[in-house]
Amino acid sequence: MLSYKWIVRIISVVAFVVLWQLIGQAVDTTLFSTPILVASSFANLVTQTSFPTDLLTTIRDFAIGFTIAAVLGISVGIAMARWRTMEVALDPYVSALYSTPYVALAPLFVIWLGIGIYEQLVVVILSSVFVILLNTFAGVNNMNKSYVETGRAFGFSGFKLYRKVVVPGALPYIMTGLRLGIGRGFVGMIVAELLVRLDRLGFLMVYYSELLEVAPGLAIAVTLGLLGLLMTEALKKVETRLAPWRSSATGG
Amino acid sequence: MPPGGVQLQVVELEKVKVEHVSKSFTRSDGRGKTPVLQDVSFTVNDGEIASIIGPTGCGKSTLLRIIAGIASPDSGKITVGGKEVVSSANPASAIVFQAFNLLPWRTAQKNIEFGLEAKGLPPAEREKAAQHFIDLVGLKGYEKYHPHELSGGMQQRVGLARALAIEPEVILLDEPFSSVDMLTRESLQHEVLNILMETKKTAVFVTHNIDEAIFLSNRILSLGGKPATIREVFEVDLPYPRNDEVMVSQKALRLKLDLKKALLSSPHAQSEDPGAA
Numbered sequence: 001m002l003s004y005k006w007i008v009r010i011i012s013v014v015a016f017v018v019l020w021q022l023i024g025q026a027v028d029t030t031l032f033s034t035p036i037l038v039a040s041s042f043a044n045l046v047t048q049t050s051f052p053t054d055l056l057t058t059i060r061d062f063a064i065g066f067t068i069a070a071v072l073g074i075s076v077g078i079a080m081a082r083w084r085t086m087e088v089a090l091d092p093y094v095s096a097l098y099s100t101p102y103v104a105l106a107p108l109f110v111i112w113l114g115i116g117i118y119e120q121l122v123v124v125i126l127s128s129v130f131v132i133l134l135n136t137f138a139g140v141n142n143m144n145k146s147y148v149e150t151g152r153a154f155g156f157s158g159f160k161l162y163r164k165v166v167v168p169g170a171l172p173y174i175m176t177g178l179r180l181g182i183g184r185g186f187v188g189m190i191v192a193e194l195l196v197r198l199d200r201l202g203f204l205m206v207y208y209s210e211l212l213e214v215a216p217g218l219a220i221a222v223t224l225g226l227l228g229l230l231m232t233e234a235l236k237k238v239e240t241r242l243a244p245w246r247s248s249a250t251g252g
Numbered sequence: 253m254p255p256g257g258v259q260l261q262v263v264e265l266e267k268v269k270v271e272h273v274s275k276s277f278t279r280s281d282g283r284g285k286t287p288v289l290q291d292v293s294f295t296v297n298d299g300e301i302a303s304i305i306g307p308t309g310c311g312k313s314t315l316l317r318i319i320a321g322i323a324s325p326d327s328g329k330i331t332v333g334g335k336e337v338v339s340s341a342n343p344a345s346a347i348v349f350q351a352f353n354l355l356p357w358r359t360a361q362k363n364i365e366f367g368l369e370a371k372g373l374p375p376a377e378r379e380k381a382a383q384h385f386i387d388l389v390g391l392k393g394y395e396k397y398h399p400h401e402l403s404g405g406m407q408q409r410v411g412l413a414r415a416l417a418i419e420p421e422v423i424l425l426d427e428p429f430s431s432v433d434m435l436t437r438e439s440l441q442h443e444v445l446n447i448l449m450e451t452k453k454t455a456v457f458v459t460h461n462i463d464e465a466i467f468l469s470n471r472i473l474s475l476g477g478k479p480a481t482i483r484e485v486f487e488v489d490l491p492y493p494r495n496d497e498v499m500v501s502q503k504a505l506r507l508k509l510d511l512k513k514a515l516l517s518s519p520h521a522q523s524e525d526p527g528a529a
Contacts, residue, residue, distance in 0.1 A: 150353040152340045153322050154418065155370035164369065168357045243357060 033214040042219040054200045055223065058189070061117055065124030066185050073129045073181065074174060077136025078162065087137075098130040106192040115196055120189060127188030128181035135180070139173025140166055168242075175239045182231050190224060266331075267422050267454040268296040268319065268345075273328030275314060276479070287479035288314055292328070294473055294482055296422070296456055301448060303457040303465040306475035307515065312458045313350075315475070316424050319456065320347045333421030342371075346415035350427040352407045354399040360410045361386065361395040367418035385413035388447060405436035412444060422454045429464065441467060449492065462511045466504060467494050474514045484514045 002010075017035045024034035045051040080087045080094075102123055109119040143166065151165035167174075193202030201220055208217035276287040288311040296302045306312045317323035319330055321340035330337040332344040346367065354363050364382040373381070386395060389409040399407050408428060415423050428444065429437045445468055448455050459465050465472045472486040486507060490498050498504060 146349070146351065146353045147355060149322060150349070150355065150366075153320055153343065153347050154367035154414070155341055155343050157339075157341055160370070164366075165355070168355070171357065 030212070030214065033218055037215040038219045038222065041213075041215040042223070045216055045219055049204075050199075051201075051204070051220075054204065058193070058201050059227070061120045062124055062186060062189055065121040065189070066128060066182065068121070069125045069129040069181060069185060070132055070178060072125070073132030073177065074136050077133040077174075077177075078140055078166070078170075080133075081137050081140035082162075094130060094133060097126070098134060100126075102126040103188050103191040103195060106195045110196050115198055119196065120192060120198070123192040124185045124189050128185030131184055132174075132177040132181045135173045135177025136170060139170030139177075142173070143169040171243045172239075175235065175243065179232060179235055182235065183228070186224075186228055186231070265297050266295045267298045267300070267333060268302075268456060269329075269331040270294050270315075270319065271329045271331075273315070273318060273325045273330065274479070275311070275318060275323070275325050289318075289325075290477075290479035290481055292475070292480070292482055294485070296454060296471070298454055299452050300471060301445075301455045301457070301469045302471045302473060303459055303469040304473050304475050305459055305462065305465045305511065305515065306480065308460055310475055310477075311480040312460075312475050313426050315480075316347070316426050316456065316458050319422075320345050320424055322347075343367075343418070344420060345422040345424050346418050346420035348408070348411050348415045348423065348425040348428045351431055352399070352404075352411045354407055354410055354414075356399050359396050359398055360391060360402065360406075363399070363410050364413045364417050366414055371418065381417055382413075385417045388416070388451075389413045390443070403436070404432040405440050408432060408440060409443075412447070416447070416451065416453070420453075422456060423448070425455060425457045427458055427460070430459075430461075445492075445494075462508055462515070463499070465511070466490070466507055467499065472511065474511065476515065476517075486511060486514075 020032075021034045021036065024032045024037075029037060076090070080090055106119065106123055109122050113119045113122065147165050147169045148161070151161050156164055190202040190205075192198070193200045194206045195202075197203055201224065205217050205220045205224075208214075208220070271293050273289055273292045274287070275289040276285040278285055292315060294302075304312045304315060314323060318325050319332065319337065321330075321337045321343055324339075335344055337344065355366065358366065361379075361382050364385055365378040368378045368381060383395075386392060389412055391406065391409055391413065394402065394406065399410070402410070408431070411428070425444075429440055432440060441464065447453075457465070457468055459468075466488060469488050472488060473482050474484045474486070475481070476483045488507065490501070490504055490507075494504075
């Protein structure tokens, strides 16, 4: 049985695709392309070009970078909330670095690290780590104080108190940080690819766009969009499992 | 010692011993301190149910937290089950909170196992213990529910089971019935009292409700003044179970009046001091 949510979603997607097809045909297929053209150039990309391996490399680099960013952001965020000295010492850096557009520095990273995985990792990590860190920090600070009091009353202290009470209590915030981090990190990575002319998806997208090859350009864009959607949905699933009280409170 | 004679037994009568406890809070503007408790002393005997009664904000919850070891006194000494309370590590007492304080990410059962995890009990033993107390508080079938799926009364049952599960020397209850609705309150009071008597637990309640204090306790300590001290101690010479008959008896009504007088005579009883909550 399909739920109401899914019925609406499917209708919405079908309507959009049909509308695009009709408008594309009516106006100009080269300029706006159509879903059918995009689909056939997607098939082309998959069979005729390095697109599949590029896609896998992109996913791999992102997965590695994002994992590092998550571990780093969560642990430093907790540490900053735990130790006042740490907060005072690091706060100016975090605030300054948080709003720096790292993609713009990608060419510099290339000079330092060469073109390829290392420079891409740095872009992903820097683009996503601070939003994860700040959310974790806020989560620990804004957590219901009664959780910690309860933990202490029942004999928890030190690291165990953090593992059993503080981290789960801050989890809703941490999850929000991760979700925002995925978006920032992924966009940062793709833009960096085109900026440093790394021969991958971002670069390929620009290449086709500049040649006015609309269909393959859009095919890549749609692929990346779906990838983003997939990651966000996966994270939501994790959140519902780990923080059921919160997801039901906000209605999924 | 005569052969086969009686061995000298050290009967440990006093389960809770509070000696000359004083506590003050630093004022929120950082200038000076507000004394909350001054020279509070009392004892609670084994198996006894005591209530600390006093006006809102008089420092009774603070006193309970000091006994639990999650707040420390400026001076004085607390002994629970013969051991001095210096911190909340390895607690000899367990607390039941006014606002339940369940952990929302844990199921009812996992909340009940919480204190046992701190003790380092293996999972199988934790589960067994939790199941026993789930049955005791009448939550069978709700093991897998999260707190937000339970009513207030049921949440407080989880809170009670969590406290009982660590097998504490003393159970401390901080206005445990004030966050549930009227109808639930009455049945919950009965049940909690039954469980405490069945398990022969020593208990200290904090309440501002005279009827509740009379219904539950062997002894009522009235706390009042600024800073607060124990002003009067009332022995409740009424038989259990305290059904309606007992509660409207001459003795009960007399006690009620005396308690009312004691509470009203407390100077500053009506004044509000947010720092002393």
